[in-house]
Amino acid sequence: MDTTDAPQIIEHIHEGVTFTPYxxxxxxxxxxxxxxxxxxxxxxxxxxxxxxxxxxKVVKETEKKDGFKxxxxxxxxxxxxxxxxxxFKGQLQIFDLQRLETPVFSVKAxxxxxxxxxxxxxxxxxxxxxxxxxxGRDGCVKVWDxxxxxxxxxxxxxxxxxxxxxxxxxxxxxxxxxxxxVCAGYDNGDVKIFDLRTNEMRWETNLSNGVTGLEFxxxxxxxxxxxxxxxxxxxxxxxxxxxxxxxxxxxxxxxxHKATIxxxxxxxxxxxxxxxxxxxxxxxxxxxxxxxxxxQKDANGILKGVPGSVELxxxxxxxxxxxxxxxxxPDKQGxxxxxxxxxxxxxxxxxxxxxx
Numbered sequence: 001m002d003t004t005d006a007p008q009i010i011e012h013i014h015e016g017v018t019f020t021p022y023x024x025x026x027x028x029x030x031x032x033x034x035x036x037x038x039x040x041x042x043x044x045x046x047x048x049x050x051x052x053x054x055x056x057k058v059v060k061e062t063e064k065k066d067g068f069k070x071x072x073x074x075x076x077x078x079x080x081x082x083x084x085x086x087x088f089k090g091q092l093q094i095f096d097l098q099r100l101e102t103p104v105f106s107v108k109a110x111x112x113x114x115x116x117x118x119x120x121x122x123x124x125x126x127x128x129x130x131x132x133x134x135x136g137r138d139g140c141v142k143v144w145d146x147x148x149x150x151x152x153x154x155x156x157x158x159x160x161x162x163x164x165x166x167x168x169x170x171x172x173x174x175x176x177x178x179x180x181x182v183c184a185g186y187d188n189g190d191v192k193i194f195d196l197r198t199n200e201m202r203w204e205t206n207l208s209n210g211v212t213g214l215e216f217x218x219x220x221x222x223x224x225x226x227x228x229x230x231x232x233x234x235x236x237x238x239x240x241x242x243x244x245x246x247x248x249x250x251x252x253x254x255x256x257h258k259a260t261i262x263x264x265x266x267x268x269x270x271x272x273x274x275x276x277x278x279x280x281x282x283x284x285x286x287x288x289x290x291x292x293x294x295x296q297k298d299a300n301g302i303l304k305g306v307p308g309s310v311e312l313x314x315x316x317x318x319x320x321x322x323x324x325x326x327x328x329x330p331d332k333q334g335x336x337x338x339x340x341x342x343x344x345x346x347x348x349x350x351x352x353x354x355x356x
Contacts, residue, residue, distance in 0.1 A: 005352065007334075009283055009316040013347040015056045019045040021339035023071045023325045027081055027097065032059065033327075033337045034083055034097070035345050038067025044087055048097055049345070056347065062100040066091065074119020074171070074219075075130040075146060084132050084146070086114025092134055094146055105146050110136030120171035120180065120219050127220065128177045135166030141184045143196065155184070155194060164188050168263075172216035172240075173223045183226065185211025191228055203248055209234060213263030216240070217271035225288065227274060229261035235276060237288060242295050242305035250305035256284050256312075265326050269333045273313075273356055277326045281319030281340060283348070286310045287356055313356070318346060 021037040031051040039045055044064035049056040066087040076082040076094075082104060084094045090110035093103035114136050121130035131152065132144045142151040157163050165187040174180040180196045187210045195202040209230035217225040223240035226249075230236075238251040257278025267273040272288045290308045298304050321341035329335035334350040 005355065006314045007285055007353055007356075008351045009285065009314060009318075010349045010351065011318055011346055012349050013051075013054065013056050015049075015345045015347075017047075017343055017345055020341065020343060021325065021345055022069050024337040024339045024345055025071055025073060025083065025327050026329045026331075026335075026337060028073055028078060028330050029081075030331075033347075034071065035339065036068035036071045036085060037339070038069075038088065039063065042067060042088075044068045046083075046085070046095065046100060048100075051347065056345070060097065060100055065089075069114055070117045072117050072119040072132065073122065075122040075132045076119070077122055077130075084117060084119060086117050086134055088113045090114055090136060090138075092117075092132065092144060107144070107149050109134050109142055109144070109151075110140060111138040113137045115166060116168045118170045120174050127174055128180055131171070131180070133169045133171060133182050135169040135184055137165050139163040139166055139186075141166055141169055141182065141194075143182060153182075153194070153196060153199070155182075155192075164190065167210065167212055168214045170214045170216060171219050172226070174219050175222050181223070183214050183216070185214045185228060187211075189230070203243065205248055207234075207236065212260060215264055215266060215274075217266045217274070224271070227264040227266070229264050229276060231260045233257050233259055233261060233278075235261050235264060237307065237310060239294060239305040239307050242303055244298070244302065244304035247298075247304055250307045252307040252309065254286075254310055257282055260322065262322055262324055263326060265328055265336075267333070267353065268328050268330045270353065270356060273353060275326060275328075275336070275350075277323035277338070279322040280317060281321055281323060281342075282315055282317040283323065283326075283338075284315040285313045285350060287313055318348070319344065 019037040023036040048060040066089040071085045092109035094105035139157040141155040143153040168185040189207040192204040193202045213229040226238040238249045259279030319340040325339040
């Protein structure tokens with residue numbers, strides 16, 4: 001790895017907090033970000049920070065009865081910019097950042113903690129209705145339309161079967177008003193893709209390690225690439241354009257961080273660059289390169305996908321504890337915010353991304 005012209009990962013702000021942060025999210029079209037987490041006494045913390053002259057200033061804050069685990073702006077319009085949150089008691093709530101006292105939407109979504117969520121159809125990204133998908137410890141994956149109180153789709157474990165913890169969910173393939181898929185990853189290594197248009201399971205596989213993170217390179221295009229991160233320092237990049245009847249989707253596997261890889265986040269301005277966050281407190285930035293041909297024929301003449309390659313552009317260890325949340329700014333290329341389990345929220349700048 002030649003780092004002379006490589007992107008540099010620079011820590012811009014290092015802010016110690018009095019709660020355990022689990023999620024950081026940029027407020028779209030602003031210099032503000034939201035930190036979500038849990039106080040030592042078990043109550044929930046929601047703080048809105050603003051970047052001001054190289055410092056993070058708290059502009060709004062609230063304490064709720066139950067700790068927050070995850071959040072997303074993905075199902076909200078750019079005018080409202082309301083954040084959806086999931087908490088340790090299984091409640092899905094949506095808060096207006098101007099009035100944090102009471103949620104504008106609240107529903108008991110899961111029996112216990114909501115581990116993960118994603119939003120689609122808001123922020124002028126993607127087509128179709130705004131929707132939120134949640135995954136919980138109860139093994140259920142549920143899709144919600146914020147305009148109604150009941151789930152649109154509920155994927156539940158079989159009765160009498162083993163309940164697997166759902167650790168990560170994401171939307172994808174939302175390139176018109178009809179198409180959309182939900183991808184879910186579980187603690188036993190299962191990855192399942194559910195087609196919301198046909199209401200059936202489209203594909204499933206097992207990665208033999210707990211799946212900590214899933215993300216499509218873009219939600220609002222035909223499925224192109226999917227990054228799946230796992231325990232034991234491995235991640236896979238799937239080429240999602242060509243599905244083989246028996247072999248499924250082609251992929252490449254990489255090792256990184258020498259620890260659990262908590263998540264991968266694609267750069268909003270360039271879908272071939274993505275950041276991985278490690279249990280060692282490090283960040284790695286990669287570039288994906290497509291092969292000369294994305295398909296080839298098998299022995300029977302049936303098309304199957306060909307995976308590309310990834311290149312590590314740079315890496316940096318910023319913390320002694322895992323990086324549990326990372327979010328790129330949708331507006332400023334290279335600006336990112338992250339939450340670490342050493343009770344810090346950090347703002348980073350990644351340079352030279354325009355060269356790739």
